[in-house]
Amino acid sequence: MQRKSFSLKCRHFRNNGCQNNGKHPVLFEIFGEMWNVQVRLGQGVSASVYRVSSGRASMAAVKEFQVDAQGGDYGYLKERSVLENIQGHKNIVTLYGVFTNHNPLGIATHCLLLELLDVSVSELLVRASNQGHSMWLIQHCARDVLEALCFLHREGYVHADLKPRNILWSPDDECFKLIDFGLSFxxxxxxxxxxxxxGYRAPEAEVQNSLAQAGLEGDSGCTSAVDLWSLGIILLEMFSGIKLKETVKSQEWKDNPAAIVDHIFSSNSVVYPAIPVYHLRDLIKSMLHSNPSSRSTAEAALISPFFSIPFAPHIEDLVLLPTPVLRLLNVIDDSHLYNDDEYEDIIEDMREECQKYGSVISLLIPKENPGKGQVFVEYANAGDSKEAQRQLTGRTFDGKFVVATFYPLSAYKRGYLYQTVQ
Known part of the structure; x- marks a missing residue:
């Protein structure tokens, strides 16, 4: 019997990040082990973040703080202190340790060794192409961030810089996590x-910032309510697919933000089921009261009816959010499923091909719905799964173009193979 095989279709891939251009470290010595700098993930005024790997193929992120011209280490000490005090929550980035890096010029910089996360909500918004995200994705993000805020606020902390760029997806934990606690207090x-x-600044923070610029002191500091305001704007952007920075600066917004929220929802609700739209709209409006004392708390927001509605992911969601499980579509004909010899050959071919990109833990091709004819490949980690998706997308199997998406590991483990929304 002739075995089915993959054939390569030439593609061009863009590396997500800046290549090492000699202007940043090539190596970090971390706890006696050398870690290679693969790419700079981001650069701010006070720090740069790099993706690093060790000889054992471990992956992590390093946040290297710039040398303070005045000799102070305030930014580093501040973020380290906050992170050390709030460790242990699944929706907050994990701090593995701290170290000092000595570069070839003899300059020492302070560094944080952090959990490596993936795509940010900011990147998801760019990829939404002004269409807005699915209810499944909005709900998933909202719940994860609110869980993190509940924990933070119970511990007495205010994040104080909640924005799309500071909410990142964890492929291995399958949830969104908060990062960057440099402004927290x-x-x-x-x-x-x-x-x-x-664009994500609460009205009371705007007043406080204006007073500070004028050299004046406000009556009191901001509260945890500022984080809820920021999240309300983020969720509104995820729903609309539009950046709202200019909108929230307008006089119309300052006069009546609720009316603008209503207008955004009435303009977009045609593509969504009515009841979830109403619940999401009311949830967002509860976070956007100009008076912080009237704003919803994170705990109150979590009991919104919006979180009681089950949603299935869109196929686009499973392309955007990496997990250790890869799902291959448009591969198997029904006729292949009922010939035992051919079915076993396909299983063998699939496993052989997929093992080229990482360690395959399991492989499943259901013969019945749901998931009939789809190929589910569980890798040892999301990095292998991402590489497989990159390599297999656009290839052909038995003359068909392969579509490769990710799939929630939690659902796969319990045998829940739901039908995604196209």
Missing amino acids: KEGHQDVKYIQTD
Whole structure:
């Protein structure tokens, strides 16, 4: 019997990040082991973040703080202190350790060794192409961020810089996590005058920032309510697919933000089921009261009816959010499933091909619905799964173009092979 085989179709891939151009470290010595710098993931005023790997193929992120010209280490000490005090929650980035890097010029820089995360909500918004995200994705993100905020606020902390770029997807934990606690503070002990990012800044933070710029002191510091305001704007952007920075600066918004929220929802609700739309709209409006004392808390927001509605992911969601499980579509004809010899040959071919990109833990091709004829490949980690998706997308199997998406590991493990929304 002739075995089915993959054939390569030439493609061009863009590396997501800046290549090492000699202007940043090539190696970090971390706890006596050399880690290679693969790519710079981001660069800010006070720090740069790199993706690094060790000889054991471990992956992590390093946040290297710039040398302070005045000799202070405030930014590093601040973020380290906050992270050390809030470790252990699944929706907050994990701090593995801290170390000092000595570069060839003899300059020492302070570094944080952090859990490596993946795509940010900011990147997801760019890829949404002004269409808005699915209810499944919005709900998933909203719940994860609110869980993190509940924990933070119970511990007495305010994040104070919640924005799409600071919410990242964890492929291995299959959830969104908060990063960047450089502006965070203990409620009632605000030691940062200028908080939050333009476009996600609560009204009371705008007032406080204006007073600080004028050299004046406000009556009191900001509270955890500023984080709920930021999340409300983020969810509104995810629903609409539109950046709202200019909108929230307008006088119309300042006069009546609820009316603009209603308008955005009435303009987009035609593509969504009515009841979930109403619940999401009301949830967002509860976070966007101008008076912080009227704003919903994170705990109250989590009991919104919006979170009681089950949603299935769109196929686009499973392309955007990596997991250790790869799902291959448009591969198997029904006729292949009922010939035992041919079915076993296909299983063998699939496993052989997929093992080229990483360690395959399991492989499943259901013979019945749901999932009939789809190929599910569980890899040892999401990095292998991502490489397989990159390599297999656009290839052909038995003359058919392969479509490769990810699939939730949690659902796969319990045998839940739901039909995704096209």
